[in-house]
Amino acid sequence: MNDSGHSTGSAAGSKRKDALRNQQTLLDAAASVFVTSGVEAPVRDIAAEAGVGTGTIYRHFPTRADLIIAVYRHQVEACAEAGPDLLTTCPTPHAALERWVDLFVDFLVTKHGLAAVLRTDSSGFETLHAYFLDRLLPVCAQLLDAAAASGEIRPGIDAYQLMRGIGNLCIGAESDPRYDARRLVALLVAGLRRPS
Amino acid sequence: MNDSGHSTGSAAGSKRKDALRNQQTLLDAAASVFVTSGVEAPVRDIAAEAGVGTGTIYRHFPTRADLIIAVYRHQVEACAEAGPDLLTTCPTPHAALERWVDLFVDFLVTKHGLAAVLRTDSSGFETLHAYFLDRLLPVCAQLLDAAAASGEIRPGIDAYQLMRGIGNLCIGAESDPRYDARRLVALLVAGLRRPS
DNA sequence: AACAATACGGAACACGGTTCCGCTTTGGCA
DNA sequence: TGCCAAAGCGGAACCGTGTTCCGTATTGTT
Numbered sequence: 001m002n003d004s005g006h007s008t009g010s011a012a013g014s015k016r017k018d019a020l021r022n023q024q025t026l027l028d029a030a031a032s033v034f035v036t037s038g039v040e041a042p043v044r045d046i047a048a049e050a051g052v053g054t055g056t057i058y059r060h061f062p063t064r065a066d067l068i069i070a071v072y073r074h075q076v077e078a079c080a081e082a083g084p085d086l087l088t089t090c091p092t093p094h095a096a097l098e099r100w101v102d103l104f105v106d107f108l109v110t111k112h113g114l115a116a117v118l119r120t121d122s123s124g125f126e127t128l129h130a131y132f133l134d135r136l137l138p139v140c141a142q143l144l145d146a147a148a149a150s151g152e153i154r155p156g157i158d159a160y161q162l163m164r165g166i167g168n169l170c171i172g173a174e175s176d177p178r179y180d181a182r183r184l185v186a187l188l189v190a191g192l193r194r195p196s
Numbered sequence: 197m198n199d200s201g202h203s204t205g206s207a208a209g210s211k212r213k214d215a216l217r218n219q220q221t222l223l224d225a226a227a228s229v230f231v232t233s234g235v236e237a238p239v240r241d242i243a244a245e246a247g248v249g250t251g252t253i254y255r256h257f258p259t260r261a262d263l264i265i266a267v268y269r270h271q272v273e274a275c276a277e278a279g280p281d282l283l284t285t286c287p288t289p290h291a292a293l294e295r296w297v298d299l300f301v302d303f304l305v306t307k308h309g310l311a312a313v314l315r316t317d318s319s320g321f322e323t324l325h326a327y328f329l330d331r332l333l334p335v336c337a338q339l340l341d342a343a344a345a346s347g348e349i350r351p352g353i354d355a356y357q358l359m360r361g362i363g364n365l366c367i368g369a370e371s372d373p374r375y376d377a378r379r380l381v382a383l384l385v386a387g388l389r390r391p392s
Numbered sequence: 393a394a395c396a397a398t399a400c401g402g403a404a405c406a407c408g409g410t411t412c413c414g415c416t417t418t419g420g421c422a
Numbered sequence: 423t424g425c426c427a428a429a430g431c432g433g434a435a436c437c438g439t440g441t442t443c444c445g446t447a448t449t450g451t452t
Contacts, residue, residue, distance in 0.1 A: 016418060016429060042408060053432030058410065113317070119368040120375075121312070124409075157379065164372075165380040168364045172315040176360075179316075183353065184361040184384065191387035212398060212449060239440065249401030254441065320440075 023060050025050045030071050038112030039068055065117075065128040072111065076135055079103055083139035093146035094153060098189055100143055101166060104136070105185050108170040115170035137163060153192040162192075219256050221246045226267050234308030235264055261313075261324040268307065272331055275299055279335035289342035290349060294385055296339055297362060300332070301381050304366040311366035333359060349388040358384075 029050035033041045043064055047054045061067040083100055090096035108115040117125050118132055141159035148155060166185050173181035225246035229237045239260055243250045257263040279296055286292035304311040313321050314328055337355035344351060362381050369377035 018417070019430060022430085043410085044408080047432090054409090055411080055413095055433070056431060059430070064409070116315070116317070119312070120372045121309070121368055157383065160374055161376060161380060164368075164375050165365055168367050169361055171364050171367065172317055172360075176316045178356055179360050180357060184357060187353070187387040188380065188384055191383040214448070215399060218399085238438080240438095243401090250440090251402070251442080251444095252400060255399070260440070 019060075022050075022052060022056060026052065026057060026060055026067070027071055030067050034068075034071060034111065039117060040113045063124060063127060065125045068114075068117070069128055069131050072114070075107055076132065079107055080135050080139050083143055087143065087146055092152060093143065093150045094193065097143045097147050097153075097192075098186075100139070101185060101189050102182075104163075104166060105170055105182055108167065109173045109181055112174050115167050116172065118167040119164075119171075132167075133160075133163070147192075152194060154194050157192060162188075215256075218246075218248060218252055222248065222253060222256060222263070223267055226263050230264075230267060230307065235313060236309045259320060259323060261321045264310075264313070265324055265327050268310070271303055272328065275303055276331050276335050279339055283339065283342055288348060289339065289346045290389065293339045293343050293349075293388075294382075296335070297381060297385055298378070300359075300362060301366055301378055304363065305369045305377055308370050311363050312368065314363040315360075315367075328363075329356075329359070343388075348390060350390050353388060358388075 026046070030046050033046050033049050037045065043054055043057055046067070047057055050057075057067065061070060079100075082103055083096075086096040086099050087093065090099060108118075116122070118129055120129060137159055140163050144153070144157075144159050144162065147153045165188060169184050169188065170181045173179055222242070226242050229242050229245050233241065239250055239253055242263070243253055246253075253263065257266060275296075278299055279292075282292040282295050283289065286295060304314075312318070314325055316325060333355055336359050340349070340353075340355050340358065343349045361384060365380050365384065366377045369375055
């Protein structure tokens with residue numbers, strides 16, 4: 001309890017106030033750059049936007065992926081928390097699954113290039129991949145299980161595959177007007193339904 | 197009419213024989229490296245494997261993507277030509293579509309990292325993207341049209357979206373045992389069926 | 393055999409992530 | 423208030439890629 005009690009949301013135990021200020025500046029700058037140039041914007045651009053050196057970024061965020069995580073943590077949390085809510089709100093588990101997938105897809109498609117960074121390979125982004133999985137996989141699994149338990153969907157696809165499939169389908173969706181990721185994902189989720 | 201009329205198969209109008217030999221050596225080396233290290237192997241590795249300098253690669257293939265195209269041209273052609281055949285061989289157009297998609301997916305999944313390189317972005321690979329589209333899109337469209345004409349599938353997804361969706365679903369499939377791209381693609385294609 | 397055209401090798405460049413280190417700022421303490 | 427060690431900072435430097443450039447070697451024609 002040594003600081004005045006306001007935290008920036010993340011685990012900000014750092015001591016010096018200029019460091020804290022810079023951390024926030026960086027998050028803002030990154031968010032701004034991500035919006036205009038996409039998630040794959042060069043670190044140097046973010047540093048420039050924040051008016052700091054590149055070293056500063058790496059002291060606060062061990063790797064580019066960690067910065068991305070930090071920027072989108074709130075939204076990922078929101079997405080994760082929405083899962084259980086939808087399950088109680090929606091008429092059927094499958095409907096809840098559909099809604100949740102919509103949320104997830106909107107999130108991915110909205111953030112320029114985020115989806116492309118979720119795939120297993122693309123070195124340097126294991127952290128990001130792991131974070132998304134850690135946080136969202138259980139939620140997706142819960143929805144999937146509920147839908148399975150209610151007999152609405154056929155088995156054979158687990159939450160991991162579904163999430164990777166959705167993530168993959170969203171790649172490049174924002175930069176190609178001819179490609180509608182939402183529709184394809186919807187098709188996929190519809191395909192989960194029991195044929196009966 | 198100055199040359200003796202033997203060509204290596206591709207548009208090889210180049211004159212000097214060492215150049216032709218090197219071109220073939222490069223194709224073989226590239227094919228070999230792609231198998232062991234994936235399509236994203238560094239140009240220098242391919243040059244080393246072929247025992248030539250990097251400059252030589254770029255004289256024969258303007259860009260890395262062109263080398264990839266050259267290596268896989270045969271298989272892409274085969275895939276393209278299989279389309280019409282399947283249409284006459286299979287009992288229904290939808291079955292033909294399924295078979296063809298299987299072929300395409302096998303091709304993508306087999307070649308380490310090829311799928312990842314088909315997306316619209318990933319600068320430097322526009323050539324490859326364009327080639328795949330030019331060659332395979334008409335085939336896919338023909339199959340899709342036939343299936344639509346026979347009333348087996350519902351409209352709303354065009355060939356372009358289907359191909360991009362399939363390509364995306366195949367990304368990373370070879371490096372992740374927990375992910376079965378074939379199954380997801382099958383789900384997608386199954387989802388095209390008319391609900392009735 | 394000589395020479396011009398062609399091709400070659402690999403150093404050099406552009407660009408992106410990441411590391412390193414000398415300098416600056418901060419904040420506790422006298 | 424002034425001092426100083428610790429914490430933080432900037433950005434040059436490093437590494438790995440794709441790509442370009444140019445001096446040199448090879449080819450084949452006269």
